[in-house]
Structure formats: structure tokens, C-alpha cells
Amino acid sequence: ASDVDPEAFRERALASLTTARDRTTLLTTCVDDPDLTAQHSPLMSPLVWDLAHIGNQEELWLLRAVAGQEAIRPEIDTLYDAFEHPRAERPSLPLLPPAEARAYAGQVRRRVLDVLEGASFRGTRLTEAGFAFGMVAQHEQQHDETMLITHQLRRGPQALTAPDPEPVALFTGPSEVLVPGGPFTMGTSTEPWALDNERPAHRREIPPFFIDTTPVTNGAYLAFIEDGGYDDPRWWTAEGWAHIRRHSITAPLFWRRDGGQWLRRRFGVTEAVPPQEPVLHVCWYEADAYARWAGRRLPTEAEWEKAARYDPATGGSMRYPWGDADPGPEHANLGQRHLRPAPAGSYPAGESPLGVRQLIGDVWEWTASDFLPYPGFRAFPYKEYSEVFFGSDHKVLRGGSFAVDPVACRGTFRNWDYPIRRQIFSGFRTARSQDA
Numbered sequence: 179a180s181d182v183d184p185e186a187f188r189e190r191a192l193a194s195l196t197t198a199r200d201r202t203t204l205l206t207t208c209v210d211d212p213d214l215t216a217q218h219s220p221l222m223s224p225l226v227w228d229l230a231h232i233g234n235q236e237e238l239w240l241l242r243a244v245a246g247q248e249a250i251r252p253e254i255d256t257l258y259d260a261f262e263h264p265r266a267e268r269p270s271l272p273l274l275p276p277a278e279a280r281a282y283a284g285q286v287r288r289r290v291l292d293v294l295e296g297a298s299f300r301g302t303r304l305t306e307a308g309f310a311f312g313m314v315a316q317h318e319q320q321h322d323e324t325m326l327i328t329h330q331l332r333r334g335p336q337a338l339t340a341p342d343p344e345p346v347a348l349f350t351g352p353s354e355v356l357v358p359g360g361p362f363t364m365g366t367s368t369e370p371w372a373l374d375n376e377r378p379a380h381r382r383e384i385p386p387f388f389i390d391t392t393p394v395t396n397g398a399y400l401a402f403i404e405d406g407g408y409d410d411p412r413w414w415t416a417e418g419w420a421h422i423r424r425h426s427i428t429a430p431l432f433w434r435r436d437g438g439q440w441l442r443r444r445f446g447v448t449e450a451v452p453p454q455e456p457v458l459h460v461c462w463y464e465a466d467a468y469a470r471w472a473g474r475r476l477p478t479e480a481e482w483e484k485a486a487r488y489d490p491a492t493g494g495s496m497r498y499p500w501g502d503a504d505p506g507p508e509h510a511n512l513g514q515r516h517l518r519p520a521p522a523g524s525y526p527a528g529e530s531p532l533g534v535r536q537l538i539g540d541v542w543e544w545t546a547s548d549f550l551p552y553p554g555f556r557a558f559p560y561k562e563y564s565e566v567f568f569g570s571d572h573k574v575l576r577g578g579s580f581a582v583d584p585v586a587c588r589g590t591f592r593n594w595d596y597p598i599r600r601q602i603f604s605g606f607r608t609a610r611s612q613d614a
């Protein structure tokens with residue numbers, strides 16, 4: 179990283195912070211103040227909490243840790259510490275009202291831009307290659323995705339609009355591809371803004387496996403529903419079966435059957451479920467059950483990453499399925515350009531050398547794996563980002579959704595959640611071992 183011109187990092191940091199703030203502004207001005215302070219779901223914070231939390235984290239890392247400044251409003255730190263108060267409790271806290279939250283985040287940002295102007299991108303691990311600026315931009319974008327989930331859960335008329343992805347012809351390529359067995363480099367030690375849980379790069383031996391060319395579509399998932407998949411305990415793990423029975427889960431979240439038709443609610447609009455689109459809003463248990471019904475399984479996290487990064491021409495690992503270039507609109511559905519996944523088979527320019535499509539963008543993909551540290555993991559810069567979540571409670575999701583910004587999306591990027599969660603923009607693809 180140190181051989182790269184520091185000015186390039188300054189520009190990249192400025193562009194990433196600005197893109198994130200534009201999105202935050204959109205998500206917090208497209209509804210009125212009562213909608214910002216309301217809790218739309220016990221799973222989510224009020225939007226006004228996310229807004230001030232974004233500013234508070236930016237103040238902590240860029241103004242206090244990097245620039246050594248005094249706290250602007252030390253008394254609010256505890257309100258916006260995600261570990262002090264569970265989401266369900268946040269509406270009853272004395273939160274900054276919308277106008278004050280906006281003013282606070284704006285004040286932090288103006289100071290940050292001054293710091294950025296004079297920042298050196300060498301020295302400590304926090305400042306090297308502008309890491310802290312990149313981390314803060316990724317943090318804001320992650321909360322923007324969280325706020326978009328809140329918008330999806332919110333009842334009431336449509337507040338957000340975006341053009342639909344380009345229609346594509348029905349995908350007629352092979353349904354699966356073989357990923358050859360052998361060693362593969364997983365994770366990274368060189369990507370400047372990669373977060374702690376993506377590090378370090380390490381070798382893994384992966385037996386040969388087949389993986390779906392595209393994410394599982396609504397049409398394919400409907401076949402599982404119509405075949406009685408939700409009524410047959412053979413397809414479900416014991417916990418998964420208990421969970422769907424207890425909560426009467428019979429279809430993806432936001433779906434509803436209307437006579438002979440399946441409808442879904444999407445950002446305030448009810449529409450027919452589009453068969454070609456990757457299935458969205460399923461929990462890990464549903465993804466796992468579908469895969470078993472299909473005679474397949476979920477890919478492990480290492481298999482997913484090998485499918486996304488392995489270059490058979492060199493044996494090395496790339497940053498993205500299409501190579502090392504940063505994601506462009508021709509590669510993947512990212513950045514909330516659209517408010518839905520693109521049809522299966524979209525983005526031929528983003529396919530991997532082996533022909534796997536839509537690994538990046540569209541839907542987060544559940545993997546079979548628990549969220550665990552890589553060998554040699556070191557928490558940086560704080561344990562509460564990743565380390566406290568390691569263990570068997572969380573499953574890993576990969577690849578990012580249409581709601582993920584490119585700054586927070588890489589072939590190595592790891593997301594995680596509880597296996598029951600489905601308000602997130604989650605889908606999946608399936609795999610099978612070659613010898614099975």
C-alpha cells in the first residue's frame with residue numbers, strides 16, 4: 179500500500195465519504211420527522227438513531243482517534259453505543275431529534291474534511307493508506323443498508339424510487355459449474371481497506387465442487403413451496419423446523435398468496451413475485467432446507483470465496499470474480515442504483531472465469547459456515563466490530579446485495595447474521611461436492 183500515491187487515497191476517501199453521506203441524506207429526508215423517530219420494527223433502530231450513530235462513530239475514529247480532538251458532545255456517546263442499548267430499547271432513549279442529529283453529523287463531517295486535507299497516509303495502522311477513512315465510509319454505508327431495511331419494513335406509502343435493472347433474456351447457460359479442487363488463497367493481507375475479519379490471506383485446500391451459476395430464483399423457490407417444502411420436516415434441520423412451525427413461516431418474508439398468485443411487498447408497493455429474480459428475504463433455515471430438497475447443499479464460505487476469486491489461469495486469487503478492477507455498473511448490481519435484485523443471468527461482464535454470475539451484488543448469499551476468525555486473526559481497530567460475534571451463533575453471508583455500496587463489497591468481504599434473520603437482503607445459491 180505504501181508505494182501508492184497518498185493523494186490517490188485522499189481522493190478515494192473524500193469520494194467514498196461523500197457518496198455515503200449523499201445516500202444517508204436521501205434515506206433520512208425521504209420521510210418526515212415522525213417517521214424518522216418512529217420504530218418501524220423491533221428489529222430495527224429508529225432512523226434518527228442510525229443517523230447520529232453514523233456521526234458519532236465518525237467522530238470517535240476520525241476526529242478523536244486519528245486527529246486527537248476533544249469530544250464535541252461527550253454525553254451522547256453512550257446513547258449511540260450499539261452495545262449499551264439493544265435496538266428495541268433505542269426509541270425510548272433521549273435521542274437527538276432529527277434536526278439536531280443532522281446538525282451533529284454535519285458538524286463532524288465538516289471537521290473531518292479539514293482533517294482529511296492535512297492527513298498523512300503513513301505511520302500507524304489506522305492512518306496507513308487512509309484505513310480509518312475507508313473504515314468510516316464502510317461503516318456509514320453499512321448503516322445505509324440497515325436504514326434501507328428499515329424502509330422496507332416500514333408500513334405506508336412508497337418513499338423511495340429507483341429505475342429497474344435492465345431486463346435480460348432468460349438465462350440459458352449451464353445451471354452449475356465445476357470449481358476444480360486444490361489449494362486456494364482465502365482472505366487478504368494486501369487490500370488496503372479490508373476489515374479485520376477478512377485478514378490475513380491464508381491457503382485452503384478445497385475439494386472439487388459444483389456451484390450454481392446464478393442465485394436461486396423466485397421461480398425455483400416457488401417449486402419448493404408448491405412441492406410442500408414448508409410442510410415436510412425431511413428438508414429442515416431440527417432447529418429450522420421448530421422455528422418455522424413456531425412462527426408459522428410458509429414463504430419468504432413480505433410474500434403473500436392472493437388466490438392463485440404470489441404477491442410481495444417491496445418498499446411500499448405490492449407486486450407479483452417476478453420468477454426470474456433471485457429469491458430475497460429468506461433465512462438461513464429456508465436456504466438450507468431448499469438446498470436439501472434440491473438434492474444439494476449450501477456452499478461453505480471457503481467454497482463461495484474460491485468460486486468468486488479463483489483464477490484458473492494463474493492459480494491465484496483476484497479481488498472480484500471479473501478481475502482486480504473496482505466494480506462498475508456493468509459488473510454488478512450494487513449501491514442502491516436499483517431497489518431490487520436483477521434477473522438471474524444479468525451482468526455477463528461480471529462473471530467469473532469459470533462462468534459463475536452475480537456473486538457480487540443483487541442478494542447477500544447465505545453460506546453453510548459459522549462466522550469464525552481466520553488463522554492469524556487480530557482484532558483491529560476494535561473487538562466489537564468482528565471478534566465479539568465469532569462463534570456458532572452467526573452464519574456467514576457473502577457477496578453483497580443491491581443495497582451494498584462498492585466501498586463495502588469485495589471478494590473477501592464477510593457479513594454475518596443469526597440463521598433466523600430474513601428482513602436482510604438475503605438469498606442464496608446451492609452447491610454439491612463432485613464426489614456426491
Ligand code: AVJ
Pocket residue numbers: 317320321324563592593594595
Ligand atoms: C457487519 C452488518 C453485521 O450492522 O451489525 C455496523 C456492521 N458494525 N456498525 C451490523 C456494523 C457496526 C454489522 N454487520
Ligand code: FE
Pocket residue numbers: 231235260317321
Ligand atoms: Fe455501527
